[in-house]
Amino acid sequence: MTRIVVVTSGKGGVGKTTTSASFASGLAMRGFKTAVIDFDVGLRNLDLIMGCERRVVYDLVNVISGEATLNQALIKDKHCENLFVLPASQTRDKDALTEEGVEKVLKDLEHMGFEYVICDSPAGIERGAVMALTFADEAIIVTNPEVSSVRDSDRILGILQAKSKRAQAGGEPVKEHLLVTRYSPKRVEDGEMLSFKDVQEILRVPIIGVIPESESVLHASNQGTPAIHIEQSEVAEAYKDVIARFLGEDAPLRFVSYEKPGLFKRLFGG
Amino acid sequence: MSLLSLIFGSKPKTANMAKERLQLIIARERVDDGKPSADFLPAMQQELVAVISKYVHVNADDIKVSMEKKGNYEVLEVNIVLPEQN
Numbered sequence: 001m002t003r004i005v006v007v008t009s010g011k012g013g014v015g016k017t018t019t020s021a022s023f024a025s026g027l028a029m030r031g032f033k034t035a036v037i038d039f040d041v042g043l044r045n046l047d048l049i050m051g052c053e054r055r056v057v058y059d060l061v062n063v064i065s066g067e068a069t070l071n072q073a074l075i076k077d078k079h080c081e082n083l084f085v086l087p088a089s090q091t092r093d094k095d096a097l098t099e100e101g102v103e104k105v106l107k108d109l110e111h112m113g114f115e116y117v118i119c120d121s122p123a124g125i126e127r128g129a130v131m132a133l134t135f136a137d138e139a140i141i142v143t144n145p146e147v148s149s150v151r152d153s154d155r156i157l158g159i160l161q162a163k164s165k166r167a168q169a170g171g172e173p174v175k176e177h178l179l180v181t182r183y184s185p186k187r188v189e190d191g192e193m194l195s196f197k198d199v200q201e202i203l204r205v206p207i208i209g210v211i212p213e214s215e216s217v218l219h220a221s222n223q224g225t226p227a228i229h230i231e232q233s234e235v236a237e238a239y240k241d242v243i244a245r246f247l248g249e250d251a252p253l254r255f256v257s258y259e260k261p262g263l264f265k266r267l268f269g270g
Numbered sequence: 271m272s273l274l275s276l277i278f279g280s281k282p283k284t285a286n287m288a289k290e291r292l293q294l295i296i297a298r299e300r301v302d303d304g305k306p307s308a309d310f311l312p313a314m315q316q317e318l319v320a321v322i323s324k325y326v327h328v329n330a331d332d333i334k335v336s337m338e339k340k341g342n343y344e345v346l347e348v349n350i351v352l353p354e355q356n
Binding site: 146151155192193194 | 281282283284285286288289291292293295296299300
């Protein structure tokens, strides 16, 4: 059985693609055969974040329209043996994403033995975003501790609960997970930023992780390496914890409380 | 910023404001979402007034239509108050 996980948020720029890349990589590092699909037709970026932009020949829309096979379009990841990237089309219209087409691609991935398919949703609530969540079994709602992001997350939760196949079938609903990103424990402690508990209380979705605000995310995207591979960074550790929790392991939240730097750290840096 | 906060260099604590505002707006938007779309209600109300006026004298304000969601059902409620007979 393939589990389909959508990474979505409503608002743009909150860390969907960063999360999709690291989440898919993390599952592959645990040995699962994983595919990650970019649904942002016209504005593809997952290929850049994964560092495979120069190897893109065919894309999702080519596969849907029968111009290429899935095997031709899937790009093998450079870090993980069992991870494959399906890029979005850069030139086509988002109307090229048909429900039947997307369903067939997902079915074919299942026949190819993929255990997880991660759907990287575009921002907004239009066709691409709806297609990305339509067939989801689980959803990761990426939210920044900031008013517009929280409101848009609530909106996309409403759409998930109305338009996904699981919602329409009336059976078991899509399993929702809240991921708070760009988190600054110091600003939370200073009363300047919503805490992850505030965000969780407002959205009422179980939390799967908190990713701290960090320079290493830009560092990662600059070099086309998913942030989970940046050794000894808090972000990589936090994403590994997300994978552990997703797989049902017990992993307490880390990097959520602020410790005042000691004299030593202030003098010599950390 | 007040003089005191300038002296002590404290930044404004605005996270609580963010939380309160979000709780209010999201609660409201969730209620709006739950409501069935009822764009047609005003037009239907006017037509009802026209039809009923053919037979009895009613004021336009005395015919009220509303739509509510109760559990899995949508309830369309039409309330017509007939004028007292003199």
